[in-house]
Amino acid sequence: MSPSETRPPETEGGPHVRHGGSWDLLGSEISVLFRRRRTWAMLVAVALIPILLAVAVRLSSSTLDPGEGPPFLDRVTQNGLFVGFTAMVVAIPLFLPLTIGVVAGDTIAGEAGLGTLRYLLVAPAGRVRLLLVKYAGAALFCLVATLTLTVSGALVGAALFPVGPVTLLSGDTISVTESLLRSLLVAAYVTVSLLGLAMIGLFISTLTDVPVGAMAATIVVSVIAQILDVIPQLDWLHPWLFSHYWLGFADLLRQPLDLGSFAHNAILQAGYLAVFGALAYSRFVTKDILS
Amino acid sequence: MKLVSRNALRWLPAFVVPAVVVTAVIAVPLQAGAAVDLPDKTPEQVLLLVNDSTVSAFSGTVDQSSDLGLPSLNLTEALPEGNDSTSPLGLTTVLELLSGSHEFRVYVGGEGQSRVQVKDRMAERNVVHNGSDIWLYDSSTNAATHLSLPADLEATAQAKSAELHSQLPTDLATPAQLAERFLSELDPSTTVSVGTDARIAGRSVYQLLLTPRTNEMLTSDTLVASVSIAVDSETGLPLQVTVLAQGQSAPAFQVGFTAIDFAAPNTDLFNFVPPANASVTEQTLPAKPEGSTGDHSGDHSPAVGEVPVVTGTGWSTIVEVPAAAVPAELGDNPLLDQLTTAVDGGRALTTSLVTVFQSNDGRVFAGAVPLAALQAAAQ
Structure with missing residues (x-):
């Protein structure tokens, strides 16, 4: 077998032995990730979603009837704080999974494709630690992407439209401060929603040395899950799909605040994390690293 | 190796x-759902438990699901046309609530204070009742309706609405209301027994089982196979109602708590102030319950020939609405064509629990009976 297979097990190499090494590895992974032009391009594109929405609504002379267009879009003209919510609804089905697919699919396969995976493992980093660090990077990207969307939505909304107390779905009104808190809660919800997909992407990334393939496969998985989610004959399957609660953040916009779906979603994502984390571990520690 | x-x-x-x-x-x-073993009780004792229930304030989550075999409805298409019925009690809303499953949040804060929230996807419908005020709010249209009950009329209105509530599926949100309805129907036509103890919404419950006796009047057998009511063993509050239809294993209708908290909810919840930019409609209730479905509950001024006629007893009761009393809304609602099928002597809507038959001369018959029984009644 390959030389890397016969070396003393890097896997049990012990994160406790070289703790500093883990943090260094994580730091370098994050700085590489966020120095990439690709990452910046994706974040800019994410930030553009609310900006485009807000500008389009601002320039348009026709007013929307309530309930027309994407959720909350008709409220935007009266209250700029709704821009972020509308943008979130628009971005969740395709755009955010797309960016997660690119980042998560690239994690292992990207290094393998560049031929740098071998060198990463030559340092006594260990495969498990490398997996963890790669996943942490992808998870951080989930958070940064949703925060980018939220912040850019709030800023452009405040710049173009009046800002005032926000009407929740229940018809109750909350203050601007509380609505900003709820926006952050929504961002947290969406971040958690994407963690399962990120782990699936990490697993797929361990299967191949072609990063583009892993990215495409991850995105396809997210699209398939959403297609399955709308087929009524498969309703027994729906609660188990990682995408099923993606739009459930609406529950955070009800009064009184309902954290039930947040918990539900988190448990579901934890399940996906466990299953695909185990698969990624098994696949990666037994993989022949040739490049 | x-x-x-x-x-x-x-x-x-x-x-x-x-x-x-x-x-x-x-x-x-x-x-x-692990086995629960409560001290045995007779049906009468369980009924008493319900009767003695002193729960006046609680909050909880209610799940309602129906498998009535209704034809799938194209509600989005039908909605703009039936837009006069945007009132949360409109026919379209009732039909929508009767198909598929829904989640509610229910808050009850003692005397005359309650709030029901229908959780829709990215939207919510609210019914807030606080003393003499009732607010209806629909977030998808951002429209609020205010019904004020004049103080002296409140008592009669409450009696009236209680009567109305027992007929309208929209108000079956709390299991207590549903259970009351079924318990009042208890008569010699029903076998009452206590089923196996279970656990609903994390609480141990007695299951009260009501099975129609079918030995009498075999010709107009009922469609209902059984009704089971889950009664909280501690407080006596009915927590779940399940209606099974003949020849169908999945419940035809089920409404029950998935979570319940017996602490009094925050009273702020009942002080509803419509959002600043919402369109607000003012209505006074006793004038005319407009927008109410009115199809089964003949709530019109009872002129001669407009009063619904009730025939049969117990489970095989048939309600006949004379042609004059049938609301015009029924005639031109596009949903009706989707729902009903042409049968011998008129049009019929058959579901696994209820059959509605409109004869060619305009009379409407309804009951939890097979279509043939309604057709026979129309003769």
């Missing part, structure tokens, strides 16, 4: 972890 076994070991998590997750997924609900 050694290498192979180590690799095999490394593949272990890939099988163990999914197996553990699947086991947890299966085991956790099983444990929630």
Whole structure:
């Protein structure tokens, strides 16, 4: 077998032995990730979603009837704080999974494709630690992407439209401060929603040395899950799909605040994390690293 | 050899972890429904438990699901046309609530204070009742309706609305209302027994089982197979109502708490102030309950020939609405064509629990009976 297979097990190499090494590895992974032009391009594109929405609504002379267009879009003209919510609804089905697919699919396969995976493992980093660090990077990207969307939505909304107390779905009104808190809660919800997909992407990334393939496969998985989610004959399957609660953040916009779906979603994502984390571990520690 | 076994070991998590997750997924609900053993009670004692229930304030989540075999409705298309019925009690809304499943949040804060929230996807419908005020709010249209009950009329209005509530599916949100309705129907036509104890919304419950006696009047057998009411063993509050239809294993209709908290909810919840930019409609209730479905509950001024006629007893009761009393809304609602099918002597809507038959001369018959019984009644 390959030389890397016969070396003393890097896997049990012990994160406790070289703790500093883990943090260094994580730091370098994050700085590489966020120095990439690709990452910046994706974040800019994410930030553009609310900006485009807000500008389009601002320039348009026709007013929307309530309930027309994407959720909350008709409220935007009266209250700029709704821009972020509308943008979130628009971005969740395709755009955010797309960016997660690119980042998560690239994690292992990207290094393998560049031929740098071998060198990463030559340092006594260990495969498990490398997996963890790669996943942490992808998870951080989930958070940064949703925060980018939220912040850019709030800023452009405040710049173009009046800002005032926000009407929740229940018809109750909350203050601007509380609505900003709820926006952050929504961002947290969406971040958690994407963690399962990120782990699936990490697993797929361990299967191949072609990063583009892993990215495409991850995105396809997210699209398939959403297609399955709308087929009524498969309703027994729906609660188990990682995408099923993606739009459930609406529950955070009800009064009184309902954290039930947040918990539900988190448990579901934890399940996906466990299953695909185990698969990624098994696949990666037994993989022949040739490049 | 050694290498192979180590690799095999490394593949272990890939099988163990999914197996553990699947086991947890299966085991956790099983444990929630683990056998409950309560002290035995006779049906009468359970009924008394319900009767003596002193719960006046609680909050909870209610799940309602129907499998009535209704034809799938194209509601989005029908909605703009039936837009005069945007009132939350409109026919379209009732039909929508009767198809598929819904989640409600219910808050009851004692005397005359309650709030029901229908959780829709990215939207919510609210009914807030606080003393003499009733607010209806629909977030998808951002429209609020205010009904004020004049103080002196409140008592009669409450009686009236209680009567109306018992007929309208929209108000079956709390199981207590539903259970009351079924308990009042108890008569010699029903066998009442106590089923196996269970656990609903994390609370141990007695299951009151009502089965129609079918030995009499075999010709107009009822469609209802059984009704079971889950009664909280501690407070006597009915927590779940399940209606089974003949020849159908899935419940035809089920409404029940998935979570309940007996603490009084925050009173702020009942002080509803419509959002600043919402369109607000003012209505006074006793004038005319407009927008109410009115199709089964003849709530019109009872002129001669407009009063619904009730025939039969018990489960096989048939309600006949004379042609004059049938609301015009029914005639031109596009949903009706989708719902009904042409049958011998008129048009019929058949579901697994209820059959509605409109004869060619305009009379409407309804009941929890097979279509043939309605057609026979129309003769």
